[in-house]
Amino acid sequence: MSTIVIEGCAIATVDDERREIADGHLVIEDQRLVAVGEGPAASDHTNKAIRRIDAAGKLATPGLINCHHHLYQWATRGYATDATLFEWLVALYPVWQHIDDAVVAAAARAGLASLARSGCTTTTDHHYIFPRHAGDLLGVEIDAARAIGMRFHPCRGAMDLGKSAGGLPPDDVVEDRDAILTACAEAIDRHHDPEPGARVRIALAPTSPFSVTGELMSETAELARARGVRLHTHLAETDDEERFCLERFGVRPLQYLDDLGWLGDDVWLAHCVHLNEDETVRMGAAGTGVAHCPTSNGRLGAGIAPxxxxxxxxxxxxxxxxxxASNECGELVDELRAAMVLARVARGPRALSARQALEMATRHGARCLGREDELGHLSVGALADVALWNLDEVGFAGIADPIAALAFGPTRPVDTLVVGGEVVVEDAELRTADPVTLAAELRRESGRMALAAPGT
Structure with missing residues (x-):
C-alpha cells in the first residue's frame, strides 16, 4: 500500500461541512484519502510514506471537474471567430467530416494535457462526429485519457437529423438511428466501468434539438436507463435554437426535452443559457444538472446562463x-473567474462568490456526473484527486484569502495534480507526456485535416 503525505498547505475541503484549514495535511493511501486535518500528519502515516510533499505556500482543493467538452475540436481552433453558434457550426461541419483516429488522438492528448495543467482531474467529452472511415474514436479518446492520467467520462454523441430533413448539419455527417443505438450499446459494453473508483464511465448524448430526431432522443433515454448510464445533451444555448424549437415543435427547448422524458437526476445539460425563472425551478425540482460554459458562451455571443x-x-x-473551437484556451481554472464575472455583470457583485465558483468546479461537477459520493471534495474515503495551487508568488501576494486568490488572482498552471494517488503534474509541469511533442503532433494532424477540407 503506497502512502503520500501532503503537509503545510491551506485546504479548501469543499466537504459536507465546507471546512477550510489554514495549515493542514492530506494523506493518500493507494487511490483514496485516509486523513484530512489541521497541522502535520500523524507519525503512523509519515513513517510509512513513500513520498512527502512540502506544500507550504500552496492551496489544496479537490481536483477540478470538467462537465462539457469536445476534444476533437482542438484540431480546429481559430475558425469562424466572429460567428454565432449556427454560423460557426455551418462553417465547421465540412471540416469535421474529415476527422479520423489520428486527428482525434492528437487533439485529445493536447486537450487533456491542457486540462490537467489547469487543475482538472476528471473530464467529460461529448463526441458526436463519427465519419465511416474514422475507426473507434471513443476508444482513441479513452486511450489518450489513460496516457495523460485523467479520470474520463466520454459521452457517445450522435446526430441523425440532417439538413434535408430540417436539421442544421449536412446529411453527410449524420448517422442512421439504428446504427447509433447499436454503437451506444457497444460503447457501454466495451468501456463503461460502474464500479467505485472507476477511471472510465460512458454517458449517452444525442447532440442537440436541431441535429437529432425526437425518436432518437426518446430511444436513447430508454437505452441509457436500462443500462444504468447517464444522459447528456446541449440545450437552450442560443436564441436561434429557441426559434428552431418553437417553429418545429411548438414549445421552448426545455419543454421539448421534458416531453421526451429527459428531465431527471440522471441527466446533465450543456449551456442552458436561455431559461426563464419557471424553467430554472423545474430544473432544480428534477435534479437535472447544468454544465455552465461561460467562456464559450461569451465567445459565441450566446448570452450567460442564469x-x-x-x-x-x-x-x-x-x-x-x-x-x-469555441474556447481556444480550454483550461478549466479560467472558468471559475469567468463564471463569477459574468454572473456579476448580469446580477451584481453578490451574484456568485469565489466559494460558489469553486464548488461548481468540484462538488457540483461531481453531482452532474453522478460521482458525488467519491469526487469533488477532500474527505476521508474520497478518491485522492487533489490539486495544489502555488499561491506563494508575487501575483498572489497580499491576497490573504487563498480561495479568493485562486478565483480572483492571475491564472497559473496547477503546481501539483494527483489523480487517484498518481502524480500527473509536478512543479507545474506535466509528467505523463511531453507538451512539445503533443503540440507538434496536433499541428501536423490539424494541418493535414485542413488540407482535406474544402475552402479552409
Whole structure:
C-alpha cells in the first residue's frame, strides 16, 4: 500500500461541512484519502510514506471537474471567430467530416494535457462526429485519457437529423438511428466501468434539438436507463435554437426535452443559457444538472446562463470549457473567474462568490456526473484527486484569502495534480507526456485535416 503525505498547505475541503484549514495535511493511501486535518500528519502515516510533499505556500482543493467538452475540436481552433453558434457550426461541419483516429488522438492528448495543467482531474467529452472511415474514436479518446492520467467520462454523441430533413448539419455527417443505438450499446459494453473508483464511465448524448430526431432522443433515454448510464445533451444555448424549437415543435427547448422524458437526476445539460425563472425551478425540482460554459458562451455571443437562479432552485451547476473551437484556451481554472464575472455583470457583485465558483468546479461537477459520493471534495474515503495551487508568488501576494486568490488572482498552471494517488503534474509541469511533442503532433494532424477540407 503506497502512502503520500501532503503537509503545510491551506485546504479548501469543499466537504459536507465546507471546512477550510489554514495549515493542514492530506494523506493518500493507494487511490483514496485516509486523513484530512489541521497541522502535520500523524507519525503512523509519515513513517510509512513513500513520498512527502512540502506544500507550504500552496492551496489544496479537490481536483477540478470538467462537465462539457469536445476534444476533437482542438484540431480546429481559430475558425469562424466572429460567428454565432449556427454560423460557426455551418462553417465547421465540412471540416469535421474529415476527422479520423489520428486527428482525434492528437487533439485529445493536447486537450487533456491542457486540462490537467489547469487543475482538472476528471473530464467529460461529448463526441458526436463519427465519419465511416474514422475507426473507434471513443476508444482513441479513452486511450489518450489513460496516457495523460485523467479520470474520463466520454459521452457517445450522435446526430441523425440532417439538413434535408430540417436539421442544421449536412446529411453527410449524420448517422442512421439504428446504427447509433447499436454503437451506444457497444460503447457501454466495451468501456463503461460502474464500479467505485472507476477511471472510465460512458454517458449517452444525442447532440442537440436541431441535429437529432425526437425518436432518437426518446430511444436513447430508454437505452441509457436500462443500462444504468447517464444522459447528456446541449440545450437552450442560443436564441436561434429557441426559434428552431418553437417553429418545429411548438414549445421552448426545455419543454421539448421534458416531453421526451429527459428531465431527471440522471441527466446533465450543456449551456442552458436561455431559461426563464419557471424553467430554472423545474430544473432544480428534477435534479437535472447544468454544465455552465461561460467562456464559450461569451465567445459565441450566446448570452450567460442564469446560474444564481439555478443554484437557488437546487440544480447542480458544474463548469465546462466546451469545445476548443469555441474556447481556444480550454483550461478549466479560467472558468471559475469567468463564471463569477459574468454572473456579476448580469446580477451584481453578490451574484456568485469565489466559494460558489469553486464548488461548481468540484462538488457540483461531481453531482452532474453522478460521482458525488467519491469526487469533488477532500474527505476521508474520497478518491485522492487533489490539486495544489502555488499561491506563494508575487501575483498572489497580499491576497490573504487563498480561495479568493485562486478565483480572483492571475491564472497559473496547477503546481501539483494527483489523480487517484498518481502524480500527473509536478512543479507545474506535466509528467505523463511531453507538451512539445503533443503540440507538434496536433499541428501536423490539424494541418493535414485542413488540407482535406474544402475552402479552409
Amino acid at each position: 446560474v444564481p437562479s439555478l443554484l437557488a432552485a437546487g440544480a447542480p451547476v458544474g463548469l465546462g470549457v466546451d469545445g476548443a
